[in-house]
């Protein structure tokens with residue numbers, strides 16, 4: 353049975369999408385795992401970093417995406433994840449000229465309409481449910497839907513939007529673990545305690561309503577860390593110390609340094625772990641440590 357992991361923070365730009373993708377690609381390339389990436393952010397960066405934009409646009413209109421998964425809550429008693437919505441071997445698709453070929457990394461693509469569904473989930477009860485059921489079940493759509501496909505995968509990684517609204521709440525309720533990326537600076541770290549509190553309060557609410565949720569805090573990963581020589585820049589060092597003191601063992605030892613090539617990798621759909629350029633070596637080292645630590649913290653090394 354696969355584990356479901358959500359990458360979440362309500363700060364944008366801290367690396368949720370980058371980490372989701374590169375942890376997924378690393379698990380497939382280095383550990384031959386079967387991975388499903390789930391794009392829950394309406395910006396659809398994860399989808400666009402994985403498959404060609406025209407292929408994605410055409411595909412989600414013709415075959416469906418997470419939008420249809422949420423819509424299924426309104427159409428039947430059991431939310432579904434139709435296997436047709438999943439793009440198999442996503443880095444292989446519609447991008448034959450690129451060096452990113454990779455089998456075993458599937459994508460449940462995102463959709464730009466998701467904000468409308470955030471609103472709908474808050475305001476509109478499905479006709480087939482009573483009010484009490486609706487209060488609970490609207491958090492459990494992803495969990496119920498993914499139950500149908502999860503046995504195909506070793507791990508499912510959910511890239512969350514930069515908020516803790518309904519879709520992100522669904523991700524947490526579906527998950528076994530959640531991972532919080534942050535940049536170790538004042539602005540990015542400010543929201544970390546709040547996201548943890550919100551997740552805890554939401555889990556309590558779901559339990560009080562009779563729902564089951566067990567997502568555990570896998571930890572905090574520092575991303576876009578800036579170095580000066582062999583040291584971290586002062587602000588990043590200070591916030592690393594604060595995070596380590598406040599969250600004890602929850603701060604990952606591995607971290608991702610801020611490097612130009614990281615952003616380029618997203619745009620080029622190149623597989624970091626098989627890339628040959630000198631510049632990719634350092635990035636590869638960072639992400640390989642991170643992937644190993646993810647497995648270790650999940651007791652899977």
Ligand SMILES: Nc1ncnc2c1ncn2[C@@H]1O[C@H](COP(=O)(O)OP(=O)(O)O)[C@@H](O)[C@H]1O
Pocket residue numbers: 363364365366367368369370371397514575576577608609610611612613614615616618
């Ligand atoms: N370690 C890094 N070094 C350099 N650029 C990075 C790094 N991590 C992320 N980025 C860039 O920062 C931007 C935000 O990252 P992204 O993963 O999209 O964040 P989020 O999903 O949290 O909004 C992107 O342009 C991405 O390419």
Ligand SMILES: [Mg+2]
Pocket residue numbers: 368369370393397511
């Ligand atoms: Mg993102």
